[in-house]
Amino acid sequence: MKLFDEHNFIQQLSIDCVIFGYKEKELKVLISKVKVELDIYTLPGGFIKQEESIDEAAKRILEERTGLKDIFLEQYRVFGEPFRINHEIFENINSLKKEWLEQGVLDENDIKWLSKRFVSIGYYALVDINKVSPQKGLFDESVDWYNVKELPSMIMDHNKMVQFALETLRLFLDQKLIGFNLLPETFTIREVQELYEAVYDKPFARNNFQKKILDLDVLERLEKKFTGAANKAPYLYRFRN
């Protein structure tokens, strides 16, 4: 089955997405396992259709994997080394391609397409993890959230892509207040602090942090969180767009 050709897609150019979620005090990344017994892991990715913009392509790829539209999504870096393959996984990929060819999943042209050098545009996305039910891509056997500190070894330079995305997230977390995209609709200040601690991988002093966040004047205070012990319950907040 012919999937790829240059009439439909731009050759040698791909998009890979680092999808960040946050749960149980851990920053997580959505990762596909392509073929269970071969240990081939990848970031969700895809190609750019001739008639769509790169942003539209990234949105399409993300919607396929997360079911979500309108999520925070930005390009952050292009990965363009001529040899982005990591060799320990290379043999596994080649045997997988051969298998797909034999099974008719791909045809000779697809193999030729996939075997060329690719320049990849890295996008990172921030999602409310509770809203996502991860969807398998065409070639995935499973897709799961991994703690950013305990990622499997992925194909190509995908581990490096996550590191650069994390650096970008750290750079803009304060500057552009993008972190609230990772939280549910309402949250306590303590939960914001835990998110910041997960992203920067270091503790913050509680009083300073609370003051700093409230001084930003971007949060709206709501009712107290229901905990059963009313007088000690913290307030809930919402991000005011």
Add this chain to the structure above:
Amino acid sequence: MKLFDEHNFIQQLSIDCVIFGYKEKELKVLISKVKVELDIYTLPGGFIKQEESIDEAAKRILEERTGLKDIFLEQYRVFGEPFRINHEIFENINSLKKEWLEQGVLDENDIKWLSKRFVSIGYYALVDINKVSPQKGLFDESVDWYNVKELPSMIMDHNKMVQFALETLRLFLDQKLIGFNLLPETFTIREVQELYEAVYDKPFARNNFQKKILDLDVLERLEKKFTGAANKAPYLYRFRN
């Protein structure tokens, strides 16, 4: 003459460079005029060879235009709208392609190559303008420095590319202290302030600015600048890497 094909270059992917220089209190950008009587202006750009990294390609393109190696150069954004052509210049480009075809500068395959949609990786470079003697590219009739505030209307989305590059420069000027790449080897604090004023397009208070720059602790104080009036002469400084 066949110049472009997919065995040598990656199709539909280009690099465009915003080369910033600084002179006479003005931030300037290096721009090519392709064909004098047609008013076609472009940023210096080119394609990526199959065997080179995108950074190597950008370095090669910059060296061709500036004669400089080892200059400050970074990717900053990908421009990937499906229709990046601006229509007022489109007709001029098409008549120019036809002329080159008739003159044998390009062949039919080159025209086909150039007529496809391109995704372009934007790089920005900071150079000491005194070290550059601008070199014409293959298709240029002239190449010159323009004040960033008085740019001609360029092909495609090249004016937008300059705006994004300028925003990136402003973002990182403080954060990464990259501005010294635009100055000669030695300079006065006043000259640094004038550079900052040109980049941000606004005045800075002299005393505050001097304190802020010196507090960074990245400058080495040298002898006084020779002005003829020894007691009022300002000190020269050098950036300590």
